[in-house]
Amino acid sequence: MKFSSYLIPLLIISLIIYSIYKKNNAYSSFVYGAKNSFDLVLTSFPYLVAIFVAVELFSVSGLSKVFGTILSPLFNLLGIPIELSELILLKPFTGCGSLAALENIFATYGVDSYLARCGCAIVGSSEAIFYITAVYFSQTKVKKFSYGIPVAFISMTLGIVTACLICKIM
């Protein structure tokens, strides 16, 4: 996949050319945007600590193995590697959590391994369903989501299964 390596640099070059055409000060925009990263990191940091502490306990205590054996028939059926169970369990609840689990997978199995690539595709294929539901509906009176959650869950699972299949081929 040589093409994909060119994608991001080419996009940035065309964006900067467009910015010149629009007579926009790209430099000051970039600086202003980069400044916002500080807030973003600060707000996500406490969540990352909470998740990492829980995940670390989960794997060190051997709980992940217990869960792994319980879930393995289901995962086998869907063609999902059992090593990714931690990631998939955290995924619906928190975006930070799945990044934390992904980092652990990188460290244990190597970034370019099948498991790591699979994990990357899974992280990109869906978001934290419960988190989004809670936040998006926070200012409405809605209490019943009828078919919303099941549909989101089924499509997330389909995305995960696809990710595992595709990464096996590619």
Add this chain to the structure above:
Amino acid sequence: MNLVWISFLICGLGLLLFKNVDIAFSTLLSGSEKAIALSLKLWAIYAVWLGILKIVEDTGLNQKISKLLNPIIDKLFGKTDPNTQSEIAINLTSNLLGMGNACTPSGINAMKGFDKGSNIATSGMIMLLVINATSLEILPTTVIGLRVAAGSATPNDIILPTLISTFVSTISGIIMCKICEKFKKKAKQDIILDKKVYKQ
């Protein structure tokens, strides 16, 4: 989330009590250390990417994409008032571009626009929820950045697999939403019909 976190902690610490008490506290600390390391990596990624996204915003490119999305929004959400429609457009555009911090406020506003005081979610709300939950991001920049930081030889290799799997999850979500919508409408009509027949 609270429940999940509590059960992770209690089960994990509980098991360690029996297995190896000595490492209990050091496990907590090493978790926190990892969080700091990841935060630093994320900071580098966010700084570059938010800078680039700000250029996108300042050149007005995101508004152009929003306009392109309008016909699709009409098809997916049915008729909505123009205000809600533009909120949905902003939400979807920021989703596509991976501007995580921009899609939440617009998503909340769009939900408010759909709100008619009932406690049951409308089909439009559910569609928005499902589309957001299944992710629309075209470029998984955060994940690519993490791969770079971890020393990957081919960090960009995951763009295509991610695109395909997010496409599958989003499209299947939309299709299922549409099917459920039709089912519900039909069920409602049946009830109304039943009532009419009953009255007669």
